[in-house]
Amino acid sequence: MPTPAFLPVASQGTVKTLTPEELKDIGITMVLGNTYHLYLRPGIDTIEKLGGLHRYMAWDGPVLTDSGGYQIFSLARLCQVTDDGVVFRSHIDGSEHRLTPELVIEFQQKLDADIIMTLDECPAINVSMTKVHEAVERTYRWAERCQKHHQSSDQLLFGIVQGGVFPELRQHSAKAITSLDFTGYAIGGLSLGEPKELTWSMVDETTPFLPTDRPRYLMGIGSPEDIIEGVSRGIDLFDSALPTRVARNGALFTMQGRQNIRKAIYRTKERPIDVDCDCYTCRTFTAAYLHHLFKCEELLAYRLATIHNLRFITRLMQKIEKAIQQGTFTTFKNDFLSQYQVTDEEVRLAQKEKWLSLPRHHNAVS
RNA sequence: GGAGGGGUGCCGGAGUGGACAAUCGGAGCAGACUGUAAAUCUGCCGCCUGAAGGCUACGUAGGUUCGAAUCCUACCCCCUCCA
Numbered sequence: 001m002p003t004p005a006f007l008p009v010a011s012q013g014t015v016k017t018l019t020p021e022e023l024k025d026i027g028i029t030m031v032l033g034n035t036y037h038l039y040l041r042p043g044i045d046t047i048e049k050l051g052g053l054h055r056y057m058a059w060d061g062p063v064l065t066d067s068g069g070y071q072i073f074s075l076a077r078l079c080q081v082t083d084d085g086v087v088f089r090s091h092i093d094g095s096e097h098r099l100t101p102e103l104v105i106e107f108q109q110k111l112d113a114d115i116i117m118t119l120d121e122c123p124a125i126n127v128s129m130t131k132v133h134e135a136v137e138r139t140y141r142w143a144e145r146c147q148k149h150h151q152s153s154d155q156l157l158f159g160i161v162q163g164g165v166f167p168e169l170r171q172h173s174a175k176a177i178t179s180l181d182f183t184g185y186a187i188g189g190l191s192l193g194e195p196k197e198l199t200w201s202m203v204d205e206t207t208p209f210l211p212t213d214r215p216r217y218l219m220g221i222g223s224p225e226d227i228i229e230g231v232s233r234g235i236d237l238f239d240s241a242l243p244t245r246v247a248r249n250g251a252l253f254t255m256q257g258r259q260n261i262r263k264a265i266y267r268t269k270e271r272p273i274d275v276d277c278d279c280y281t282c283r284t285f286t287a288a289y290l291h292h293l294f295k296c297e298e299l300l301a302y303r304l305a306t307i308h309n310l311r312f313i314t315r316l317m318q319k320i321e322k323a324i325q326q327g328t329f330t331t332f333k334n335d336f337l338s339q340y341q342v343t344d345e346e347v348r349l350a351q352k353e354k355w356l357s358l359p360r361h362h363n364a365v366s
Numbered sequence: 367g368g369a370g371g372g373g374u375g376c377c378g379g380a381g382u383g384g385a386c387a388a389u390c391g392g393a394g395c396a397g398a399c400u401g402u403a404a405a406u407c408u409g410c411c412g413c414c415u416g417a418a419g420g421c422u423a424c425g426u427a428g429g430u431u432c433g434a435a436u437c438c439u440a441c442c443c444c445c446u447c448c449a
Contacts (some may be wrong), residue, residue, distance in 0.1 A: 011402055032401070070401045078403095091403045122401080160401090191400050219401040226400070242400040249399070249406065264395070294405095302405050 003321050004231050006222060006313050007032040007064055007239040012041070013057040016244055017303045018310075020059045026279070026307060027314035029061055030114075032239045035107050036068030036099070040090050044107045052112030064239070065113035067104045069120035069139075069160065069188065070220070081121055083138065101145040109152055117186065118146035120160040125192040132164035135189075140176040147180050156183040158217060164189060165198050167205045174209035184215035184237070191220045199226075203233050224253055224316055225340060228333050231320055243313050247305035250294050253312040257341045261305070266291035279311035280304075 008015045008023070011034035015023055023031070033053055038044065050056045053063055072079050072086050079088040085100030101119045108116035119142045121135040139162045150157045159182035163170035178185060187206050190199050203218065210216050215236045221227065222240020230238060243253070250262045254274040259266075261273060272282035273290060281290070281304040293301035316336075323332035 007401095009400095009402055016402080017405085034401080037402085064401095066401050068401095071403090074401090075403070117401080120401095186401080188401065217401090222400055238400095240400045241402040241404090245402060245404065245406085246399060248404080251399080260397080262396095297405070299405075 004236050004317055005029060006227060006317055008244055008310055009239060009241040011037045013038060013053060017306045022307060026311045028310060031059060031063055033063050033065040033111065033113060034068065035065050035104055036071040038111065039107055040092055044110050048110040054112060062114040064115040065108045065111055065117065067117040067119045068099055069122050073122040073124060101142040102149045105146050105149045109155060113155065115156045115158060118143045118157065118159050120162060120188055122162065122189045123164060125165060125194050129166050132166060132169055136162050136169050136173045143177055143180055158182055158184040158186050160186040160188040161206055162189045165194055165202060170202050170205040171209060174206045178209055178211060184217055185210050186217040186219050188219045200229060207234050224313065225337060227316065228336060232333055243309040244306050247309040248302045252305055253309050255339055261287065261290050262294050273308060277308065277312060279308050281308040
């Protein structure tokens with residue numbers, strides 16, 4: 001069973017604001033690139049000519065590239081999905097492009113990533129069961145084509161399970177995708193706005209169908225509390241833009257939960273943002289100084305905050321690993337979650353209300 | 367001494383008889399962010415209140431009017447120009 005790992009997002013060939021050296025110091029082992037973004041800019045061939053993504057971004061650790069399936073969802077206005085593939089308009093200049101399962105495999109080969117993903121269709125969370133069903137079927141057919149087209153033996157190809165918030169579709173997709181022989185299996189299409197309980201129940205619908213001897217990758221999950229939940233459900237790999245994005249917006253992870261460094265109470269706080277943390281930021285600067293940098297929109301603020309949040313996550317992963325080895329994971333989980341006070345009840349209910357108010361044809365929540 | 371311009375909420379700055387507690391910025395305060403079109407977005411922001419509602423407000427003091435930040439009179443202060 002592999003050690004649980006978190007991959008920071010480096011869509012454009014960079015974990016925003018950090019150098020590879022800093023990532024190493026923080027303890028990051030693998031990063032996530034994005035085929036869609038790198039295809040549009042600078043272009044897959046450009047990166048290939050320059051020696052592949054590792055050399056291009058000066059990162060000698062492993063790289064996992066996402067296929068661009070998520071962008072079909074997040075840039076839906078610019079995309080049109082057919083059985084053949086996706087026709088989309090560039091969000092940069094409006095030019096038209098086409099992505100197919102085969103092209104996506106070729107692109108990722110040219111990028112020379114270590115782990116690559118099949119092209120999947122990731123529908124928005126509030127679409128009808130019929131549409132999600134279509135997406136599940138298409139994702140399966142695309143997975144088949146990706147696998148057929150995948151020749152390189154030194155690149156690991158992962159398949160992706162879809163199914164929205166519908167238990168039967170999750171199961172169906174999991175069975176279908178695992179009928180194909182992939183090195184690892186990902187659970188996609190979650191954490192798109194649905195309530196947490198639903199996210200986890202969908203994970204629980206899926207995992208029983210995944211082979212126990214292959215890594216399981218929960219895509220797009222990356223808050224501290226969610227990583228712990230995921231690990232407790234047998235997930236090995238996580239990625240998310242959350243730790244880094246949230247950092248740039250002033251939200252910092254601490255053992256007592258997420259804290260907004262721009263809050264007035266930090267103006268004069270002489271201690272580091274998280275006294276338990278060993279990151280460069282916490283070793284060197286007071287919360288008051290960080291607060292000031294954020295207020296002034298100084299560029300250093302974003303770097304220091306990103307360093308801290310990523311270090312918080314890598315330390316969390318280390319603690320998780322240790323707890324698993326010692327057989328004390330459940331205790332660790334309970335201790336962590338009780339200390340790391342997640343969103344309060346009021347906020348949770350507001351989120352649920354928001355979710356219930358979303359337009360949909362079939363409501364998966366009873 | 368004369369001529370002209372101006373004084374609006376924490377700041378800048380609209381408004382120039384009713385739809386104004388007052389556009390819009392900024393600052394301030396709080397919240398969100400999960401396979402990154404994000405150094406982004408949202409809310410609050412005179413006082414009292416959870417809200418309904420009420421109260422006090424546009425330099426000061428009077429006045430005109432059903433009604434004034436907006437019109438009139440006087441005064442105070444600031445800026446520019448001429449002596």
